[in-house]
Amino acid sequence: MSHFININGTLFPEEQASLPATSRAVFYGDGCFETLVSYKGKFLHFEDHFARLQSGLKYLEMNLDLTKDQLKSEVQKLLEKNELEGEDSVVRIQCYREGHSGYFDISDRSGFIISNRSIPERSESLNLKTVSIPAIPSAALERKVKLSNSINYIKAVQEAKKKGGDDGLMVTVDSKISETTISNIFWIKGSQVFTPSVNCDLLPGVTRSILIELINQDLELELIEGAFGLEDIYSAEAVFCTNSVMEMKSVSGVDDYSYQADHSIVEKLKDDFKVYKEKRLS
Helix, strand or coil: CCCCCEEEEEEEEECCCCCCCCCCHHCCCCCCEEEEEEEEEECCHHHHHHHHHHHHHHHHEEECCCCCHHHHHHHHHHHHHCCCCCCCEEEEEEEEEECCCCCCCCCCCEEHHHHEEEECCCCCEEEECCCCCCCCCCCCCCCCECCCCCCCHHHHHHHHCCCCCEEEEEEEECCCCEECCCCCEEEEEEEEEECHHHHHCCCCCHHHHHHHHHHHCCCCCCCECCCCCCCHHHHHHHHHEECCCEEEEEEEEEECECCCCCCHHHHHHHHHHHHHHHHHCC
């Protein structure tokens, strides 16, 4: 059975889906995207993903003539065609700039590509390696949206893999902890939960925002956002990462330091997240 892709509202078998070879998406990675999970056809904070996609389009000065409900309908159409509406799957919504190549004749028209796949199997915990490639400074590119060109992250993962890690821990140009290539990061010391602030050149994820809300609601925990050096995470009791696909994932090690993967606070936050999610899927 063919797997289908939704390009601008038309469903194509994956092997037939294509863009022109001279597309700006191919030439420059000119666009933005969102990745989220379909929980049997329902979503967690679809509106937040849509709002961030709109922010990315506004930053790039691109227009996409779709409302939130229209875009959600296009996603549902693809899920049904791929017979994935009855199971959890990953959805990627990619917007790309239409028009000719070149830096000076820039169109504001946008097209979209929606793809989805089964959730990949991953290990129970992550082993992170600090990489020399810094997070892109927000003074150079807006970090609050997901931009298509990901070479910086690709090079960071390549370096982390060579060091024996699952993912790379990236720091800012002034050596403050930022994020991994695909997730936000938290760590625990006593009853305090630490995470880099949005001033540390990170993408503030939707799941990160949920975890911050859950931690702030827990009277036994204190959330501390700020600028931290590697020595701060090295001395932690437990570390975990968040994104929309993995939700929460324990970290077993950062560089030469090991952590308790089943720490009681991490396990409680996982339970709290599960309850939060089940109440808000729509």
